[in-house]
Amino acid sequence: MTNHNLKVPADGQEIGYENGVLSVPERPIVPFIEGDGIGPDIWRAARRVLDGAVDRSYAGSRSIAWMEILAGEKAKRERDDWLPPETVDAVRHFRGAIKGPLTTPVGGGIRSLNVALRQILDLYACIRPVRHFKGVPSPVKAPGKVDMVIFRENTEDVYAGIEWEEGSGGARELIEFLRNKLGKRVREDSGIGIKPVSVTGSKRLVRKALQYCVDRGRTDLTLVHKGNIMKFTEGAFKEWGYEVAAQEFGEWTVSEKQLWDELGGALPAGKILVKDRIADAMFQQILLRPAEYQVLATTNLNGDYLSDALAAQVGGLGMAPGSNEGDGLAVFEATHGTAPKYAGLDKVNPGSLILSGVMLLRWLGWPEAAAAVEEALQRTIAEKRVTYDLERQMKGATLLKTSEFAAAIVGNLG
Ligand code: NAP
Numbered sequence: 001m002t003n004h005n006l007k008v009p010a011d012g013q014e015i016g017y018e019n020g021v022l023s024v025p026e027r028p029i030v031p032f033i034e035g036d037g038i039g040p041d042i043w044r045a046a047r048r049v050l051d052g053a054v055d056r057s058y059a060g061s062r063s064i065a066w067m068e069i070l071a072g073e074k075a076k077r078e079r080d081d082w083l084p085p086e087t088v089d090a091v092r093h094f095r096g097a098i099k100g101p102l103t104t105p106v107g108g109g110i111r112s113l114n115v116a117l118r119q120i121l122d123l124y125a126c127i128r129p130v131r132h133f134k135g136v137p138s139p140v141k142a143p144g145k146v147d148m149v150i151f152r153e154n155t156e157d158v159y160a161g162i163e164w165e166e167g168s169g170g171a172r173e174l175i176e177f178l179r180n181k182l183g184k185r186v187r188e189d190s191g192i193g194i195k196p197v198s199v200t201g202s203k204r205l206v207r208k209a210l211q212y213c214v215d216r217g218r219t220d221l222t223l224v225h226k227g228n229i230m231k232f233t234e235g236a237f238k239e240w241g242y243e244v245a246a247q248e249f250g251e252w253t254v255s256e257k258q259l260w261d262e263l264g265g266a267l268p269a270g271k272i273l274v275k276d277r278i279a280d281a282m283f284q285q286i287l288l289r290p291a292e293y294q295v296l297a298t299t300n301l302n303g304d305y306l307s308d309a310l311a312a313q314v315g316g317l318g319m320a321p322g323s324n325e326g327d328g329l330a331v332f333e334a335t336h337g338t339a340p341k342y343a344g345l346d347k348v349n350p351g352s353l354i355l356s357g358v359m360l361l362r363w364l365g366w367p368e369a370a371a372a373v374e375e376a377l378q379r380t381i382a383e384k385r386v387t388y389d390l391e392r393q394m395k396g397a398t399l400l401k402t403s404e405f406a407a408a409i410v411g412n413l414g
Pocket of ligand 1: 038042100101102103104114318333334335336337338339340348349350351352389
């Protein structure tokens with residue numbers, strides 16, 4: 001790192017990465033983007049909770065050297081650039097970063113800062129753990145049965161954004177090409193979108209999901225696809241997923257067929273059941289039999305819908321964390337937006353960013369601190385001391401500001 005705009009904490013150390021393994025020092029440097037709108041409020045709260053949990057869990061022997069990097073409105077103000085190159089360099093160099101929500105610039109030539117970060121850094125897996133915290137209001141009867149992690153492919157499928165407007169030269173040429181060269185008829189007045197799904201993109205995503213199962217002791221992985229309709233994209237995703245499971249994780253994995261034909265339906269200890277479900281059926285399954293699913297691996301659009309549907313089942317986006325990860329690189333983020341009408345009011349729920357911090361702590365290999373945050377958050381919600389979004393749905397709850405909610409969680413750390 002040679003850039004002089006960054007204030008690198010002198011007492012922090014860099015995270016290393018070799019042969020697929022991170023090496024994390026006692027005081028790792030972790031860049032943060034505080035975010036726009038409500039970003040500063042929720043970041044202050046999240047940082048306080050994360051620092052408190054690390055301090056208590058390791059009796060002061062571990063800590064995080066936070067380093068601010070700029071993106072969004074603050075970067076535009078201070079550097080005249082929505083996403084300065086040094087910000088991208090810092091994430092690449094220091095490997096793990098956390099960010100609040102960012103405003104999507106209107107008419108600035110950038111589709112979205114989040115998408116730009118993912119594409120530049122090739123953060124190919126969008127990971128969303130979804131679980132319920134007891135007491136959080138939910139629209140379903142038994143939200144506690146949901147404990148799933150979604151691995152959503154982040155670089156292709158409709159996300160590649162390859163499209164031509166109806167009536168444009170590109171759309172006309174493609175329609176002609178399809179008719180003349182490939183014998184496929186498409187209505188003349190169609191817009192055209194291309195949905196690429198590659199062996200590379202699919203296999204690395206499923207590989208990451210399976211490695212997660214191995215590392216975290218999860219025993220069930222479901223490939224979600226729409227292969228009955230789109231055989232060579234969605235269907236191929238499923239086939240390539242099974243190939244990775246058999247060829248690279250054969251000693252850990254069992255197929256559904258093996259489970260019933262050879263094992264009498266009993267999964268041996270230490271094994272991972274790999275199965276697949278068609279996307280529409282999967283939406284029924286998450287409502288009807290959520291306890292039967294642990295880790296989902298899927299293409300981009302399916303994953304987009306599933307992530308939000310599952311988040312709604314456990315109480316909404318205010319409590320849903322996420323990360324975008326590549327090989328040895330990860331950006332942890334709040335999944336909601338900047339909620340500009342609440343900016344600076346010290347009002348909103350910092351839960352999504354705090355739980356993204358929990359993911360960061362696990363990624364660092366600090367599970368004790370991660371569990372401490374989850375337990376303290378659970379205790380605080382059980383005491384019905386919550387921010388406005390939860391308070392308005394909970395009988396007899398005490399309304400707290402963002403900062404007060406953070407203080408209550410810190411007070412509840414074991
Ligand atoms: P939003 O910022 O997520 O806010 C929509 C509503 O969701 C809020 O009015 C509020 O609902 C609720 N909400 C969001 N965060 C909350 C929190 N932490 N605690 C409690 N309630 C919360 O969505 P938006 O208004 O559509 O988007 C605003 C900006 O954010 C846009 O520029 C958009 O592009 C950007 N955005 C960024 C990201 C990202 O950086 N990852 C993601 C999505 C959107 P009530 O008013 O009903 O209480």
